[in-house]
Amino acid sequence: MSLYHLNRSVIQRSAGNSVCKALSYIHRTKIRDESVGRTYSFRAKEGEIVKSRIYIPEEASSEVKDLFFQFKDSPQEGIETFASLIERVEDEIIEQRCKSEAPRETYRSRMQMGIMEVVGLQTELSLEQN
Secondary structure, eight states, X not given: XXXXXXXXXXXXXXXXXXXXXXXXXXXXXXXXXXXXXXXXXXXXXXXXXXXXXOOOOTTSOHHHHHHHHXXXXXXXXXXXXXXXXHHHHHHHHHHHHOOSSHHHHHHHHHOEEEEEEEEEOOTTXXXXXX
C-alpha cells in the first residue's frame, strides 16, 4: 500500500527547474520554454491528477494578474502563455539588476520563481476515502 506524501520545493534554475517545466508537470500538458529552447511534456494517466492550482502573490504585476484571471476558468488554454510571461518577467528582472553579461547567469540560476507543492494520495483508496 502506498503512503500519503507531501513534497514542497522551490522552482529554481540552479536545481534544473523552470516555471515552464513545473507547470507542464503540474498540469500534465506540453509547454515550450522559449528562454532555453526546450519543450516539456508530461502526460497523465486517467485519474492521476485530481486537482491542480496556481496561486500568484499579491505583489504580482497587473500584467501577470490579468493573464492569470483571463485563463482561470480554462487553465489549459493559457498555461503556456502564462509560463512564457513568467519567464519573460524573470528575464526583465535580470536585465534590470545585471548590467554586464557575467553575473546574469549566476543571478538567473539563483532566482526563485515559485514554489511547487505535490500531495500524493493512496492509490488503493477512492478519492472520498482519501
